[in-house]
Amino acid sequence: QVQLQQWGAGLLKPSETLSLTCAVYGGSFSDYYWSWIRQPPGKGLEWIGEINHSGSTNYSPSLKSRVTISVDTSKNQFSLKLSSVTAADTAVFYCARVSGSGHNYYMDVWGKGTTVTVSS
Amino acid sequence: SYELTQPPSVSVSPGQTASITCSGDKLGDKYASWYQQKPGQSPVLVIYQDSKRPSGIPERFSGSNSGNTATLTISGTQAMDEADYYCQTWDSSTYVVFGGGTKLTVL
Numbered sequence: 001q002v003q004l005q006q007w008g009a010g011l012l013k014p015s016e017t018l019s020l021t022c023a024v025y026g027g028s029f030s031d032y033y034w035s036w037i038r039q040p041p042g043k044g045l046e047w048i049g050e051i052n053h054s055g056s057t058n059y060s061p062s063l064k065s066r067v068t069i070s071v072d073t074s075k076n077q078f079s080l081k082l083s084s085v086t087a088a089d090t091a092v093f094y095c096a097r098v099s100g101s102g103h104n105y106y107m108d109v110w111g112k113g114t115t116v117t118v119s120s
Numbered sequence: 121s122y123e124l125t126q127p128p129s130v131s132v133s134p135g136q137t138a139s140i141t142c143s144g145d146k147l148g149d150k151y152a153s154w155y156q157q158k159p160g161q162s163p164v165l166v167i168y169q170d171s172k173r174p175s176g177i178p179e180r181f182s183g184s185n186s187g188n189t190a191t192l193t194i195s196g197t198q199a200m201d202e203a204d205y206y207c208q209t210w211d212s213s214t215y216v217v218f219g220g221g222t223k224l225t226v227l
Contacts, residue, residue: 035216045155045163045206047216058215061121094162104169105210106153110162 002027004111006095008080012118018082022095022111029053029076033098035107036069036080038091046091050098051078085118092116122211124219131225138194140222142207145188150209152190154183157221158203166205167192194224202226 008020022034035050049059051069059067068081082089093114096107124144132138142152152170155163165174167183170190180195190209194201207219 044221045208045218047218050216060215061213100151100168103210104151105216106151106165106168106208107155107163108165108168108174110164113162 002097002109004095004109006111006114008114010115010117012085012116014086014118014120015084018085018089018116019079020093020114021077021079024076029073034078035096035098037094037096040091048080087118090116090118122214122217124207124209124217126207126219126222129223129225131227132197134199134226135196138197138224140192140205140224142190142219143188144209147188147190147209148186152183152185153208154192155206155208156203157206163206197226199226
């Protein structure tokens, strides 16, 4: 059974860089894309981007300029960096496994979420 | 950019059928997925590829997608189904898109 365990700094100041990591336990790491999603307090889900084992990435157009997703296949981990954060980036951040192929895209395994607060 | 629109809230009586809609331009030409999220918990996939249920999801959850609207239907709704529900699709310009979410109240 695949499990995703995520961690990272929970409190940041404006202009700092958010950094989160998600470790994949069980199942195949190389057969899937892996994604990041965020959810501001009281609001809906927003997709941030994805990566596969070879480092191929796709990013949300709205966040692309500030986002970097990387992978460490030796540890079955992938990471998110979001630069120049502001209070608007305060959210719960989730990592998730992407299943399906092509346009049939869905996320079937999710991490427990990490709360990130941006405050001066 | 591609957008998905959901009603903010839907109410249903226990045992009745709840329908939650998700609208988008020619959504029926794409695949739709649905997620259930209870307070303080991570989202859970309940429908993928328009109408398929992952293992462990009760049969009372079903989905359809045609024209501009995808629909999540919960038959015989139970109190445990009270949650937020999000639709999601993939678009070539926006990549992954979520609807704004629908709060399902069972009363």
